């Protein structure tokens with residue numbers, strides 16, 4: 001989900017579908033919308049010389065898409081051996097159980113309700129498959145169950161909806177919390193600064209090849225929006241809908257319901273910090 005704030009300084013577009021790094025291939029789901037940008041990115045990740053692949057976010061329940069994901073892996077000489085979820089929103093996870101059925105794989109996710117099979121998924125876990133290594137990074141904020149997957153060999157991170165390829169994301173109040181989200185962005189920034197991550201492989205939109213710039217843009221954007229919301233409330237706007245109409249006046253109205261979730265999360269944050 002995006003709130004599509006169009007601010008200057010967006011990193012440039014790169015890959016929308018197909019191979020993005022040596023180990024990651026995107027299969028774009030046919031569910032484009034104002035909220036999902038070009039559609040959901042379903043990632044097939046594997047070592048170049050291995051026949052085993054991981055699929056991250058099968059996407060919506062769309063048999064054609066799920067079969068295209070399997071065909072794409074097969075044409076590359078790969079067998080899908082595991083399915084992972086970045087979070088439980090339907091545009092990422094709704095097709096997971098059908099995909100598990102088609103591929104014969106387990107589904108691992110932070111939220112136990114989304115798992116299929118014995119194994120869960122937790123921050124700090126390292127997924128190893130056919131020489132591939134993915135490190136699980138805790139990134140709550142968009143939702144409470146949001147995870148990112150660090151792919152060190154490609155200096156890349158798969159971000160789900162925590163960082164998108166275009167625009168900015170929603171803090172999906174009340175499940176998503178702004179304080180958590182800011183901490184998660186700082187955690188991602190440290191991946192770019194301390195661990196050499198260059199590339200963002202997002203859940204929607206194009207690949208970004210300036211990961212640090214993208215994360216810093218997100219942090220600046222959140223600070224900017226937070227200041228706008230604080231000012232709006234101080235100027236007497238009380239209802240979240242009024243704050244949205246004022247702060248998101250330049251954003252398409254179809255995105256206001258999503259913006260309202262972010263505004264509610266921001267008002268909570270300001271209250272908790274004694275700022276309003």
Ligand SMILES: [Zn+2]
Pocket residue numbers: 001087089142161
């Ligand atoms: Zn989402």
